[in-house]
Amino acid sequence: MSFIRAFGAYLPETIITNDQLASRLGCEAEWIFKASGIRERRQARAAGENETLVEMAVRAGRACLEHAGLTPDQIGMVIMSTGTAPRRFPGPAAETASQLGLPAGVATLDVPMASAGTLFAMALADQLAARYGNILVIGVEKMTEIAWREPADPNLAILFGDGAGACLISPNSGIAEIVDHTLQSDGSFTRDLRLEHDGTLCMEGRSVILQASRKIPAAIMLLLERHKWSAADVNVLLMHQANQNLMNRVAQAVGMAQDRVFSVIEKTGNTSSASMLIAAAEWAHQQTSLSGKRIAFAAFGAGFHWGALLARGV
Amino acid sequence: MTDREKIQQILQGISKTALPAQPSESLFDAGVLDSFSLVDLVAGIEQAFGIKIPDSDLNPRQFDSIEYIEKYLSSHR
The missing domain is CATH 3.40.47.10 (Thiolase/Chalcone synthase)
Known part of the structure; x- marks a missing residue:
């Protein structure tokens, strides 16, 4: 078995409160909290303002590398999960690795799996780390773009937010x-x-x-x-x-x-x-x-x- | 105690909302059940009737009325 060496995360700056969302969706802010436990969520800036899925993934990945005390050239693979990739192909993993500064030739793997994707990616990384060395796992989602698309279903739209999380799986040591x-x-x-x-x-x-x-x-x-x-x-x-x-x-x-x-x-x-x-x-x-x-x-x-x-x- | 009485007892234990007058009425529409109390209902049925309901049978529509629950129980015992 391998080791978890570090975690990292990125949340967009823009906060959308229940009050803001409730007025948009025609529901009560307190109902949102009661139904979900959520009081606010983050929203990535629109694509025109250049906060893309990859940009969020890079920020979480970079935070994770910093916590791990590793540089991009020490990463042997990137496994990335998302259910909100902007394209059918290629998935965002290779572009993320490139923008993180990983050398060309480092393998990347997309896991197009909403919600459970990072758990599956961590398990895969655990098995692959002995062969590929340090593996950076990233989960990234731009859910508001999907859930707030008109006509938005309030029961779904209240639930989702944007962000990215990461962890570093290493073959020999970690926390x-x-x-x-x-x-x-x-x-x-x-x-x-x-x-x-x-x-x-x-x-x-x-x-x-x-x-x-x-x-x-x-x-x-x-x-x-x-x-x-x-x-x-x-x-x-x-x-x-x-x-x-x-x-x-x-x-x-x-x-x-x-x-x-x-x-x-x-x-x-x-x-x-x-x-x-x-x-x-x-x-x-x-x-x-x-x-x-x-x-x-x-x-x-x-x-x-x-x-x-x-x-x-x- | 009949199956219906047992089902009613389970429902009254998990919801403060009055049960619908007719056993064919929707428990969700009546406000007796929601997504989370449905989980309690299934657990209550398993315990009260001494059965294990497989995950593949967990279609919420099968538990949407007292009549549906009775039908499910009679066809799975």
């Missing part, structure tokens, strides 16, 4: 050792959460919540049982920040105190595949040491794809 992971998919629910080309975001919320409420705890408990960890052993659960109410449900189902679930959703909204690493970066920033800490990551999203990953601070 936490990856213990294990489980990745799972079920294509029979493809239609319940999807974004067609040039279409609007479609989500069967009841199905998503119902499936996520069962599948995320099951994935976490599978790993806890495999490694004989109890829920009480876990110091922090770093989850895809989908909805505060869902995160609370997952903690309850696993038997974990709710204060163990680290949440940034109040300030960021749901930033899809970027969210788990944005939360991880903020959590790590608040710690003086990760030594001995048991960390659980978990995510669920369109596909459905879901999974969990355990790590132990060193």
Whole structure:
């Protein structure tokens, strides 16, 4: 198993509060908070003002490299997840690597997977690090461009924000050792959460919540049982920040105190595949040491794809 | 206790909203269920009826009325 060496994140400067969004969508600001736990989210500047998906990814990646104490020439691969890539191809990973200053020839891999993408990317990086060396994982999303597209569905538009998160997976050393992971998919629910080309975001919320409420705890408990960890052993659960109410449900189902679930959703909204690493970066920033800490990551999203990953601070 | 009475008891335990007069009425439209209390309903049914509902059966429409829930239970026992 490999090591997590550092995290990094980037959030755009523009803050959109519930009051601003509520007046635009014709709903109540307090209803937004009650339904989601969100009070504000960030919005990337419009493309004409040059804050692109790649620019956000580069900023998160650069922050991660700085925290890792590494230079671009020490990176052996970039794996990047996004569900909001601006093109069918190529994906944004190669352009991001280039703008980060990585030498030409370094392999990059796009994971076009909303929400659970960074969890899958971290698991891939864990397996590939022994061969490729330091792997930079980035999750980046420009969700407001999708969710606020007219005609906007208020039930969806209230949820999302823009941002990028990153982590560095190293083969030999870091701040936490990856213990294990489980990745799972079920294509029979493809239609319940999807974004067609040039279409609007479609989500069967009841199905998503119902499936996520069962599948995320099951994935976490599978790993806890495999490694004989109890829920009480876990110091922090770093989850895809989908909805505060869902995160609370997952903690309850696993038997974990709710204060163990680290949440940034109040300030960021749901930033899809970027969210788990944005939360991880903020959590790590608040710690003086990760030594001995048991960390659980978990995510669920369109596909459905879901999974969990355990790590132990060193 | 009949299946219907058990289902009504579960619903009353998870929602303060009055149950609809007719068992065919939508529990979502009546405000008895929302996305999150649906999770509680499924857990309550599993516990009360001693069954495990597979994830593949978790179509929210199957739990949208007392009548639908009764039908599901009768065809899965």
